[in-house]
Amino acid sequence: MELIREHWTQKDYNDFMEYLKSLADEKYKKFTDSLVPGTNFSLGIRVPILRTTAKQISKGNYEEFLKCEKGVYREEIMLEGFVMSLIKCDYQQMLTYIKEYADKITCWETCDVCSFKGLKKHLEEFFRDIEYFIYHTNPWVVRFGFGCLLEFYLTDEYINSVLKYVDSIDSDFYYVQMMQGWLIATAAAKCRDKTMAYLADNHLNPTTQNMAVRKIRESNRISKEDKEFVKQFKKQS
Numbered sequence: 001m002e003l004i005r006e007h008w009t010q011k012d013y014n015d016f017m018e019y020l021k022s023l024a025d026e027k028y029k030k031f032t033d034s035l036v037p038g039t040n041f042s043l044g045i046r047v048p049i050l051r052t053t054a055k056q057i058s059k060g061n062y063e064e065f066l067k068c069e070k071g072v073y074r075e076e077i078m079l080e081g082f083v084m085s086l087i088k089c090d091y092q093q094m095l096t097y098i099k100e101y102a103d104k105i106t107c108w109e110t111c112d113v114c115s116f117k118g119l120k121k122h123l124e125e126f127f128r129d130i131e132y133f134i135y136h137t138n139p140w141v142v143r144f145g146f147g148c149l150l151e152f153y154l155t156d157e158y159i160n161s162v163l164k165y166v167d168s169i170d171s172d173f174y175y176v177q178m179m180q181g182w183l184i185a186t187a188a189a190k191c192r193d194k195t196m197a198y199l200a201d202n203h204l205n206p207t208t209q210n211m212a213v214r215k216i217r218e219s220n221r222i223s224k225e226d227k228e229f230v231k232q233f234k235k236q237s
Contacts, residue, residue, distance in 0.1 A: 003056035005065075013068035020075065023049055036107045041072045047113060050075060054082030062087060077104050081114035091122045095129060102133060105140040108175050112147060119152055127153065127161075134165050139173040146176070150183040159191040163198045170205055180204070181211030188230075189221035196226075199233040206235035 001019040005012065021043055029044025036042075057065050062083050070076045081104075084097040098116055105111045119126050126148070133145025146169075149162050166180050187195040199212065213234050217227045 003053060004060040005057075006061055008061055008064035008068055010068055013065070013070075017071065017076075020045065020053075020079075032109070036074070036109050039074065039107050042074045045075045047078070050079050051082055054079055054086060058083050058086040074107065074110055077101075077106070077110045078113055080104070081110070085114055085116045085118070088118075091125050094118055094122065095126070099132065102136075102141045102144045103138070105138075105144055107140075108143070108178075111140055111144050111175075115151060116148075119148070123152060127158065130165070134169065139171060139176050142169065142171065142173075143176050143179045146179045146183055150179070150186055154183075154187050154190045156191060159187060159194050162187070163194070163202075167198075167202050167204065170203070171208075172205075177205075177208040177211055180208050181215050184212035185215035185219055185222075188216050188226070189219060192226070196229070199230065204235075206237045209233065209235045210237070 001016065003016075023045050024043040025046065026044055028046060029042055032044065033040045033042055057079075065083065066080060070080065081101045084101055087094075087097065089097075094116065098119075101114060130145055130148065133141050133148065136142050136145070146166070149158075149165065153159075153162050162183070166183060169176065169180070171177055171180075184195060184199070188199075199209070202209070204212070213230050216222050216230050219227075
């Protein structure tokens with residue numbers, strides 16, 4: 001199917017969905033559905049295929065593609081995010097796309113798979129807007145926000161502020177807790193001293209703290225000595 005199009009009508013998109021379904025792999029669908037509990041609205045299309053498809057769409061009239069009414073499949077959400085992330089635009093337009101994508105997240109897969117690499121050119125600006133995500137009422141948007149902090153802001157310049165944001169969210173949502181733990185474990189590898197000091201004196205709930213300790217101990221980027229050192233930070237549930 002021709003994906004580099006000058007125009008996308010709703011009929012074009014409906015035809016495109018039939019094309020997408022032809023790319024589905026039933027075995028892959030069963031596998032991914034087993035990893036993404038709570039939603040089975042998927043086609044079973046591998047992520048590299050979606051990325052390649054998005055690149056082609058982004059070379060055409062991507063604006064009309066994005067305006068087409070979408071369905072409920074996870075692949076549709078991911079594809080939309082991949083297209084948005086490829087668009088060259090100013091920061092405010094990029095932020096609009098990021099918010100639009102974040103508001104469509106329904107599971108960890110759609111949350112974690114899409115990276116807006118263009119933010120590397122706008123770190124200061126986006127950090128001023130990060131609270132939209134961190135303090136959002138939708139926990140999936142919160143997880144997305146912490147994912148952005150993990151990807152872009154684990155540096156000496158930002159680490160103190162990042163850890164304060166982690167400390168400010170006491171979530172009972174498993175997937176937020178897991179992202180916080182993952183963030184702390186990655187921070188321990190990149191900003192070791194400040195992260196260890198944080199673990200010694202923070203207000204995380206036991207579940208989140210213990211996830212961080214476990215992920216640190218599982219990391220290949222952490223020394224054996226530090227893996228032993230963090231045992232002391234495990235909290236009683």
